[in-house]
Amino acid sequence: MSEPLLHVKNLSQHFKVSRSYTVKAVNGVSFDIYPGETYGLVGESGSGKTTIGRSIIRLYNPTSGNVIFQGKDITGKLDRSVEEMLRRDMQMIFQDPMSSLNPRKKVADIIGEGLDIHKRHASITDRDAAIGEMLEKVGLSKSHAERYPHQFSGGQRQRVGIARALIMNPKLIIADECISALDVSIQAQVVNLMKDIQDETGCAYLFIAHDLSMVKYISDRIGVLHLGYMVETGTADEIFSNPIHPYTKSLLSAVPLPNPEVEKRRHPVAYDRKAEGVDYAKGSEHLIGGTHSVLATDEELARWTA
Amino acid sequence: MEMKNERTILQINDLDISFKTNAGIIHAIRGVNIDLQKGETVAIVGESGSGKSVTMKAAVGLLDANATVNSGQILYRYVDDYGHEQVYDLLQMSKKQLRSTINGSRIAMVFQDPMTSLDPTMTIGKQIMEGILLHKKASKQEAWDRALELLELVGITDAEKRMKNYPHQLSGGMRQRVVIAIALASDPDILICDEPTTALDVTIQARILELIKDVQKRMKLSVIYITHDLGVVAKVADYVNVMYAGKIIEVGNVNEIFYEPKHPYTWGLLAAMPDLETDDDRLVSIPGSPPNLLHEPKGDAFAARNAYALAIDEKADPPLFKVSETHYAATWLLHPDAPKVEMPQELKARIARAQKEAEKNL
Numbered sequence: 001m002s003e004p005l006l007h008v009k010n011l012s013q014h015f016k017v018s019r020s021y022t023v024k025a026v027n028g029v030s031f032d033i034y035p036g037e038t039y040g041l042v043g044e045s046g047s048g049k050t051t052i053g054r055s056i057i058r059l060y061n062p063t064s065g066n067v068i069f070q071g072k073d074i075t076g077k078l079d080r081s082v083e084e085m086l087r088r089d090m091q092m093i094f095q096d097p098m099s100s101l102n103p104r105k106k107v108a109d110i111i112g113e114g115l116d117i118h119k120r121h122a123s124i125t126d127r128d129a130a131i132g133e134m135l136e137k138v139g140l141s142k143s144h145a146e147r148y149p150h151q152f153s154g155g156q157r158q159r160v161g162i163a164r165a166l167i168m169n170p171k172l173i174i175a176d177e178c179i180s181a182l183d184v185s186i187q188a189q190v191v192n193l194m195k196d197i198q199d200e201t202g203c204a205y206l207f208i209a210h211d212l213s214m215v216k217y218i219s220d221r222i223g224v225l226h227l228g229y230m231v232e233t234g235t236a237d238e239i240f241s242n243p244i245h246p247y248t249k250s251l252l253s254a255v256p257l258p259n260p261e262v263e264k265r266r267h268p269v270a271y272d273r274k275a276e277g278v279d280y281a282k283g284s285e286h287l288i289g290g291t292h293s294v295l296a297t298d299e300e301l302a303r304w305t306a
Numbered sequence: 307m308e309m310k311n312e313r314t315i316l317q318i319n320d321l322d323i324s325f326k327t328n329a330g331i332i333h334a335i336r337g338v339n340i341d342l343q344k345g346e347t348v349a350i351v352g353e354s355g356s357g358k359s360v361t362m363k364a365a366v367g368l369l370d371a372n373a374t375v376n377s378g379q380i381l382y383r384y385v386d387d388y389g390h391e392q393v394y395d396l397l398q399m400s401k402k403q404l405r406s407t408i409n410g411s412r413i414a415m416v417f418q419d420p421m422t423s424l425d426p427t428m429t430i431g432k433q434i435m436e437g438i439l440l441h442k443k444a445s446k447q448e449a450w451d452r453a454l455e456l457l458e459l460v461g462i463t464d465a466e467k468r469m470k471n472y473p474h475q476l477s478g479g480m481r482q483r484v485v486i487a488i489a490l491a492s493d494p495d496i497l498i499c500d501e502p503t504t505a506l507d508v509t510i511q512a513r514i515l516e517l518i519k520d521v522q523k524r525m526k527l528s529v530i531y532i533t534h535d536l537g538v539v540a541k542v543a544d545y546v547n548v549m550y551a552g553k554i555i556e557v558g559n560v561n562e563i564f565y566e567p568k569h570p571y572t573w574g575l576l577a578a579m580p581d582l583e584t585d586d587d588r589l590v591s592i593p594g595s596p597p598n599l600l601h602e603p604k605g606d607a608f609a610a611r612n613a614y615a616l617a618i619d620e621k622a623d624p625p626l627f628k629v630s631e632t633h634y635a636a637t638w639l640l641h642p643d644a645p646k647v648e649m650p651q652e653l654k655a656r657i658a659r660a661q662k663e664a665e666k667n668l
Contacts, residue, residue: 256537
């Protein structure tokens with residue numbers, strides 16, 4: 001395989017709430033994202049999936065660990081050229097299209113802000129042409145540029161969010177629950193759009209979501225998070241056809257399928273970490289085969305694979 | 307007032323509701339018919355703004371002040387304390403009457419967000435007892451015992467200790483269990499669940515759905531689910547109503563809707579949701595977005611987004627065509643003169659896969 005675009009090594013993110021209490025949101029998570037692929041992060045709320053996305057793009061300062069993006073370490077203090085590279089080549093699409101767009105700015109200025117800051121255009125006409133082109137690429141029209149966010153529907157606003165991320169021509173886009181707030185029929189439109197854009201520009205996605213069937217559909221590789229630990233990672237097929245970790249199993253059994261005859265008889269598998277006596281901090285990564293690995297102690301692994 | 311069927315417990319006839327807003331009149335519900343039989347589960351599926359919540363809010367008198375009911379009936383049948391059968395039109399009752407006789411005690415509702423539907427200043431024990439004390443004329447001790455029983459019924463461990471907890475001390479799943487316990491407090495006949503699991507994680511969602519099913523069996527409840535998640539529908543429903551732009555566009559039992567859908571909108575909804583085996587390059591999506599009911603569409607409201615639209619769709623709204631005794635769909639494609647149209651290939655393949663899977667599990 002080629003060099004990874006993003007290499008996350010032992011990333012930890014702790015938040016000090018008070019002198020005696022620290023929330024350990026992410027604990028020693030490692031994974032790689034290769035150019036042009038889609039990496040899916042799944043887990044329940046509080047598992048740290050959003051925190052990982054935000055630490056990578058440096059909305060938080062990671063507590064420890066390294067994030068290497070395009071060969072440069074982007075943890076710790078950033079020097080000017082690295083920061084510029086990071087802000088240009090990594091972009092984010094947020095969950096809620098209602099609150100992530102500035103209501104007092106026109107769509108053209110929201111999308112064009114990155115261009116303005118990085119002075120990427122030769123003239124105003126160039127800038128407006130680039131914005132118009134981007135609007136058409138995401139399925140809106142040039143005339144929408146002069147409108148304000150409240151004049152759009154939820155699906156259209158999410159398209160504006162995507163256009164804002166794309167205009168910098170990024171190498172990596174972090175999509176944080178970017179379709180969760182949309183209706184089913186609109187979700188499919190946005191997912192198709194994201195796939196088209198990937199085919200065209202070859203960008204990579206870090207796709208963060210809790211909807212497993214959608215993650216399976218869009219991702220090449222998947223990481224399953226629980227309580228800030230990466231409990232299982234592998235290609236989408238490896239995870240779904242041969243889940244090892246009991247948490248992954250319980251997650252898979254809980255996804256409701258559009259198949260009434262099967263669904264009526266299926267019962268979710270419960271997973272109780274304490275009852276099973278699993279301590280994530282004691283586990284180490286075990287390679288199952290290919291890129292499929294599980295966080296476990298030797299004894300646990302033997303029990304789960306038996 | 308007549309009911310169609312002996313076992314029907316709630317029957318919505320030709321409901322029509324509009325909202326007065328600054329922008330104009332929004333015709334949100336345009337002739338909705340729904341039947342609920344005793345002991346069964348009916349799901350209402352649709353996108354946001356399709357009117358699924360408004361329909362059920364009308365039944366419990368929770369419509370906003372700017373709403374007008376233009377026509378329709380919501381008939382509710384129950385056996386009163388003397389053993390006589392009574393049929394009421396809920397739309398003819400005053401809010402006060404509804405509050406004292408129907409809401410909570412006979413028809414209970416579980417709302418979407420367990421974070422906001424509990425009172426943060428009251429212990430959960432008190433909140434459960436409130437309904438019992440109000441509707442059942444029980445003593446405080448009786449109410450306490452009943453509340454404890456309910457907490458155990460909804461699977462909360464350490465119920466005695468939890469009675470004294472405040473909502474913020476519980477997790478999201480726990481809170482939704484408490485909300486369900488409150489809804490069940492005064493032995494209702496009908497439970498309306500408005501997106502009961504949308505705010506919860508999949509693992510907790512699965513457990514809450516199992517819980518509602520279990521409680522339904524034990525208490526012989528009739529349940530109405532309002533949801534946009536077809537996976538949830540497949541798990542819980544006996545009958546499904548698909549709603550679009552204030553109308554029911556397809557109704558049938560759950561197997562008919564999932565294995566033999568007839569309406570192009572239902573095709574779109576099913577195809578837009580990937581199952582775990584989907585590996586098509588693109589998802590089949592419904593183009594465009596739902597119509598704005600401020601300007602009522604002429605003809606079929608779905609025509610503009612429908613790849614299979616016929617010329618007549620622009621002119622006239624299709625009636626419900628009968629497919630089988632229980633299955634109806636409002637699309638001109640079912641008219642005898644219409645050209646023969648098949649559902650999209652991808653969906654067909656997926657349904658075949660699903661049926662095979664179902665046979666394997668028999």
